[in-house]
Amino acid sequence: MDYNYNLEFLECKNHEGKILNSVIHFVPQNTSHIKLISGNLPINENEVIVSEKLYKLLKNDEITINCGDFSYRVYVSGVVRSGILSTDSIYLSHNLI
Numbered sequence: 001m002d003y004n005y006n007l008e009f010l011e012c013k014n015h016e017g018k019i020l021n022s023v024i025h026f027v028p029q030n031t032s033h034i035k036l037i038s039g040n041l042p043i044n045e046n047e048v049i050v051s052e053k054l055y056k057l058l059k060n061d062e063i064t065i066n067c068g069d070f071s072y073r074v075y076v077s078g079v080v081r082s083g084i085l086s087t088d089s090i091y092l093s094h095n096l097i
Helices: none
Strands: 011-014 023-026 036-039 047-051 062-067 070-080 089-092
Touching: 070 089
Parallel strands: 023 089, 047 070
Antiparallel strands: 011 062, 036 070, 047 089, 062 070
16 A cells, blocks of 8 residues: 655645645555545545545535645545544545546
């Protein structure tokens, strides 16, 4: 499992514009170890999974990702059980790029 490929230069905000202090990664190719407490793994390019800890901070399932002039709205498709990914993390679908 390679979690070293992350996208820390991106800024993420909730629907109210509040910056989310989180680490951004791509969902690994092998997902058999990921246990969701709700929802599904991302299928569409605009879907993400988030850590349980981060999900508790969100007021809804919408996140905006900014990088310079680029802005992209994504939606939480699933929440990962604590203990597997215990930090405030957002995992993007590989289809996003």
